[in-house]
Amino acid sequence: xxNYLLSAAVCxxxxxxxxxxxxxxxxYKALQALYIVLFVSYIAAVICLTIICGGKxxxxxxxxxxxxxxxxxxxxHNYFYAVRILxxxxxxxxxxxxxxxxxxxxxxxxxxxxxxxxxxxxxxxxTMRGVFDIxxxxxxxxxxxxxxxxxxxxxxxxxxxxx
Numbered sequence: 228x229x230n231y232l233l234s235a236a237v238c239x240x241x242x243x244x245x246x247x248x249x250x251x252x253x254x255y256k257a258l259q260a261l262y263i264v265l266f267v268s269y270i271a272a273v274i275c276l277t278i279i280c281g282g283k284x285x286x287x288x289x290x291x292x293x294x295x296x297x298x299x300x301x302x303x304h305n306y307f308y309a310v311r312i313l314x315x316x317x318x319x320x321x322x323x324x325x326x327x328x329x330x331x332x333x334x335x336x337x338x339x340x341x342x343x344x345x346x347x348x349x350x351x352x353x354t355m356r357g358v359f360d361i362x363x364x365x366x367x368x369x370x371x372x373x374x375x376x377x378x379x380x381x382x383x384x385x386x387x388x389x390x
Contacts, residue, residue: 231280235272238279242271266325270343273318277347278356289352289359296362315363316370319344323374333375340371 246267250260290296300308319340326336344367351357 231276234280235275238275239268239272243268262325262328269321269325273343274347276318278350278354285355287352287355291359291361293361293365296360312362312366316366316373319367319370320374320377322367323371323376324378325374326371327375327378331379333372333379336371336375337368341368344368 243264246264247260250263255263297308297312322340322343323336326339330336341364344364347367348359348363352359
């Protein structure tokens with residue numbers, strides 16, 4: 228797991244440098260440049276974790292039936308899978324944060340999170356670098372919604388002066 232996280236961090240940093248240079252050349256404001264650099268780094272890290280560091284053996288596997296894998300793993304007391312669901316949900320929370328900061332529209336966030344997740348899953352299926360799993364689409368989109376709601380809640384609490 229540590230090697231995957233290190234690889235993702237390296238991918239994120241490699242994407243950050245040229246993005247930062249472009250932001251400087253185009254003379255973006257500091258906050259706008261920071262947003263762009265962080266977003267591009269996040270996308271690169273997620274792609275690295277899900278596709279580049281994906282499955283070791285090329286094999287085409289897929290699951291199109293929602294929750295069947297989760298239920299079968301929990302019946303076998305395989306709680307590692309529950310941790311995996313938590314991880315893939317948490318991986319998409321930043322997507323919700325980024326989309327809320329760009330457009331305060333939950334529908335927009337859901338569509339962006341779902342489409343990015345779908346792109347990853349289809350790429351995994353085509354390249355045989357992971358498993359196309361409908362549950363990943365569901366929980367990645369849920370992570371996006373959670374990220375969006377966290378930022379929205381924070382904004383409302385700040386507006387009321389409670390933070």
